[in-house]
Amino acid sequence: MRQPLFVGNWKMHHTILETKAYFENFLRLLLKHDFSDRTISIAPPFTSLFYAHSLIKETPIKLSAQNAHFAEKGAFTGEISPFMLKELGVEYVILGHSERRHLFGEGDELIQKRVEGVYKAGLIPILCVGETLNERNEEKTFERVETQIKRALAGLQNPDPEKIVIAYEPVWAIGTGINATPSQAEDVHVFIRKLLEDLYDKERAKKIRILYGGSVTPENVSELMKEPNIDGVLVGGASLDPEKFFKICSINI
Ligand code: PGA
Secondary structure (H helix, E strand, C coil), X not given: CCCCEEEEECCXXXXXXXXXXXXXXXXXXXXXXXXXXXXXXXXXXXXXXXXXHHHHCCCCCEEEECCCCCCCCCCCCCCCCHHXXXXXXXXXXXXXXXXXXXXXXXXXXXXXXXXXXXXXXXXXXXXXXXXXXXXXXCCXXXXXXXXXXXXXXXXXXXXXXXXXXXXXXXXXXXCCCCCCCHHHHHHHHHHHHHHHHHHCCHHHHHHCEEEEECXXXXXXXXXXXXXXXXXXXXXXXXXXXXXXXXXXXXXXC
């Protein structure tokens, strides 16, 4: 019922030339198979979006962006509007990523506006949430995730459940090589699903995809995806290599 979603987040990696080489490899591997039972997306840096779109527009791969402003246009130096992204063929937008929160000081209020602006522009927000190691050690994981989700979704009253995605990304697992175990992740995913039921209703909550992110690799992805509430993965480091990302996207589901 929830179609699995695999998203590669390149972060600040790959020039235009590297983007070209990447997709040559990735498409060569991917297009030999029928992956109509899953959605595969890549989030290159803004500078590669236009070119990436020209390479994948005839393929099933969806284009994602790594952030977006909430307004259509305006005096917001350094920001990119959701409408500009739409023009480039973007369909998904990663929002509230831990690096945006912790390295660039984005707070819940700003993230809420971004989620609302992106959703209203017809793009699909991938809202990232997750606790730090300290918060986990202090048993504040659920509390943290609940606050982040409630605040970020405050502007969306009755959203189309197929048009929002949540990504649970424990901060301690991002880029560290230490992934959450499948059961640690599943516990939080179950909690998030329940929270979505309370915020909306059971039917909607059932349809919202909840991804796991944090040190996902070709080696651990299958075990993670076996959990009933893990509906896909958000992959950083391992998505930079087309062969590795292909291995992740092509697992048996
Ligand atoms: P990672 O990053 O896979 O390199 O841990 C995940 C993410 O930041 O989304």
